[in-house]
Amino acid sequence: MKNKIKVLRAQHELTQAQLAQKLEVSRQTINAIEKGKFDPSLPLAFKLSKLFAKPIEEIFQNEES
Template sequence: MKNNIRVIRKGLKLSQEELAKQCGVTRQTINAIENNKYDPTLSLAYKLSKHLNTPIEKLFHYEEEPI
């Protein structure tokens, strides 16, 4: 799953550390999500949406993997 979190976070002038604290996770978790190495739980996706003031549909883009 691809995402726009880094672009939106930087546009709001938030550091990974600040966003992580707001969402109750580590900076490493935010980094892994931004680098498409970790898909967040639904609960964390909603927290990211809330703290980035952006609908979930605009944060994440689902791409099916070829079979």
């Protein structure tokens, strides 16, 4: 699944470690999500949506789209 987490993280001047701490996950989890190796759980997607004040659909896109 494609996502804009890396771009949003940069816009908010957050490191992977800082974002991971805010979301209560590991930095490795953030790295894997950014690289498309791991799709976040629905609760984690909602946390990202709330943190970045963006709809989930704006952060994540199905690769088929």
